[in-house]
Amino acid sequence: MTEAYDIEVIVFDVLGTMVDEPGGLRAAMREAAPASEEASGELCVDRLLNVWQEYVRHEQRRIAEDVRPYANSEIIDREAAERVADRVGLTDAAALDRLATAGQRMKPWDDSLVGLARLAERFPVLALSDASRTSLLRLNAHAALRWHQALSAEDAQAYKPAPEVYQLALDAAGSPPERVLMVAAHAWDLRGAQAMGMRTAHVQRPVGDPPRDADSFTWRSSGLEELAAVLAGV
16 A cells, blocks of 8 residues: 555556547447448448557557658548548548547546546646547547646657657656556556556556556556545545
């Protein structure tokens, strides 16, 4: 328990950790192409979601390997949306534009707002997201996420788990890495933070990347309220 009192700043991943990213994408796909609700052929929503997510991962990997110059999340999301549109025959420009900006309209998990508010009463809280500056601004407004500061990986011209992205948070925190806590539902994200010397807390989400047996994160919790209770000492 004493470890909680060493923490000076808390940094949160946003997509998947604070908001339901896959759920938001599914909703946007159903809105753009209602036939995609059918569970057959190329019109299956889950298959379309896989097309989107695989494309995003592939392009972020190419950027990390210096195969492609940095492109922010708005550009990559637009490209992913175009691929989904091709699969369902979507040609309406306005509908495509709305699908491409789905990442700006995602719902928070049930415990996100309460847990964040409780932690913000005691600690400075930062968002650290792969979302572009503009997308992060609009997502925070839509989901009513209230941060002391929100940081976009766009400022580092990279995507997590690149070290320079976590360095953004450490620079903003102005604290030694061991006094900065990274909170995420994705174990790969926490490993990236851990490599920078940060403390780590895994929050279980339906869409997260669960820890491996070999992972040794500082805390593991079933939700944000549980983590808030531990860290806030209430």
